[in-house]
Amino acid sequence: MSRKTVNDLFVHSLSDIYSAEKQLTKALGKLSRAATNEQLSKAFQTHLEETQGQIERIDQVVEKCGLKLKRVKCAAMEGLIEEADELLDEIEKGPVLDAGLIGAAQKVEHYEIAAYGTLCALGKQLGFNDGVKLLQETLQEEKATDQKLTEFAEQVGNPQAKSAS
Numbered sequence: 001m002s003r004k005t006v007n008d009l010f011v012h013s014l015s016d017i018y019s020a021e022k023q024l025t026k027a028l029g030k031l032s033r034a035a036t037n038e039q040l041s042k043a044f045q046t047h048l049e050e051t052q053g054q055i056e057r058i059d060q061v062v063e064k065c066g067l068k069l070k071r072v073k074c075a076a077m078e079g080l081i082e083e084a085d086e087l088l089d090e091i092e093k094g095p096v097l098d099a100g101l102i103g104a105a106q107k108v109e110h111y112e113i114a115a116y117g118t119l120c121a122l123g124k125q126l127g128f129n130d131g132v133k134l135l136q137e138t139l140q141e142e143k144a145t146d147q148k149l150t151e152f153a154e155q156v157g158n159p160q161a162k163s164a165s
């Protein structure tokens with residue numbers, strides 16, 4: 001896909017994060033099942049529901065801004081999910097794996113925060129104000145999820161993993 005204009009870049013970036021969110025919906029169920037800590041498992045389930053809402057929000061952005069998404073596969077999300085899968089293959093189920101899954105989930109959140117921040121900035125440039133409001137909602141959700149993961153890691157996940165070592 002040719003990206004010659006800011007509009008082209010916005011459409012490509014929106015298409016890319018749409019792909020990322022779709023990929024993530026498939027991975028979160030697996031992470032939830034792999035987590036041994038009940039709170040962490042529930043957190044992954046909650047984020048799955050939130051991610052489904054974020055996909056719907058992208059659909060609303062497309063509609064409000066009169067855009068058409070392109071068929072792209074988010075290579076970054078594919079790589080992040082692959083890294084999480086490697087953890088599942090290499091670490092025995094338990095607190096150490098839980099700590100690794102928290103880290104993998106935070107990598108995903110940081111990627112999404114960067115992507116949505118960029119989309120908000122580009123959308124403002126293009127005058128997509130209604131779309132930007134929706135994207136900002138998702139950006140705030142991603143930041144909140146990252147913060148929850150940090151708190152969980154510091155208070156529960158990492159201490160349990162350390163004592164299991």
